[in-house]
């Protein structure tokens with residue numbers, strides 16, 4: 187069915203109107219037919235359909251009729267991103283999270299018992315006493331995001347995203363790490379710290395700014411203890427915990443921009459609600475971790491890693507606006523037009539700078555997938571390109 191904007195501007199107005207009316211009628215016929223089908227399915231055989239409980243309400247049924255290919259592509263890429271987030275946060279939790287009587291403190295199925303590496307927990311706690319709890323809670327959130335997005339896709343007749351064939355990367359051999367295949371590698375990271383100066387700047391990469399300075403350069407550095415030797419070296423384990431703190435914020439600021447970008451391409455109100463609501467949680471995570479890095483660059487945590495020689499500076503008394511540690515709320519910046527007043531916003535929020543392909547590239551530059559085969563990158567990039575190609579269709 188052609189959409190109204192496919193009619194030529196030179197077409198006679200009367201003909202266009204008749205055709206548009208036919209168009210609307212055909213659309214309604216399809217909606218009614220689809221609703222009748224869903225209603226019948228709910229009554230007669232809902233139990234046979236995965237996730238069919240979501241169809242129980244009329245609202246869910248009508249929204250299911252509006253799940254476009256573009257919406258499905260957006261949700262599929264986000265499901266992949268959440269599986270990746272879940273995998274990395276799972277590793278952080280095993281070593282540095284919390285457990286209750288040796289069990290997971292998370293609500294979501296699959297969240298492991300945490301805090302298995304006492305020196306790492308101590309180093310994280312030196313940054314903030316609540317770090318282990320926050321790590322477990324962030325992990326719980328990511329597991330819930332992945333499970334929800336995949337269940338929603340299946341409930342709407344779409345394939346869920348499965349990355350299990352790529353869970354082959356090695357685990358850490360430090361105390362507390364389970365020996366299982368991983369999607370992500372946290373033991374050789376390049377952590378981009380430019381988000382720190384980006385959120386303190388009044389410039390916006392979507393509207394003219396070129397790039398932002400790194401706060402510090404973190405290259406080929408572990409964010410979890412890689413082996414038992416790491417956990418026995420106090421400066422080394424603190425540098426590893428500090429790296430993790432910066433990595434937490436890097437990951438979650440990326441999620442904040444990714445969701446803000448993709449929601450502009452959603453068609454159904456329900457998908458818009460999902461992307462906005464999960465995206466809000468990513469922003470919440472980012473804000474938390476942004477606050478926590480301030481004590482990773484202050485005494486007594488500003489150590490130098492004796493193995494990699496990565497040196498954390500002492501920024502505790504720095505008053506340079508791009509480095510001051512308590513300026514954790516987004517500085518107003520250029521947005522939409524330089525002619526408009528500067529405004530405090532999530533940035534960037536454009537396909538080029540923070541869409542799905544940009545997210546895959548950022549994860550890859552982070553060395554998060556160090557050791558994955560080309561087929562993994564191909565699969566992820568296919569999902570990303572489909573999501574970026576989605577267009578709002580209302």
Ligand SMILES: [Fe+2]
Pocket residue numbers: 268271327328331441468
């Ligand atoms: Fe998430």
Ligand SMILES: [Fe+2]
Pocket residue numbers: 271328437438441468471
């Ligand atoms: Fe996240």
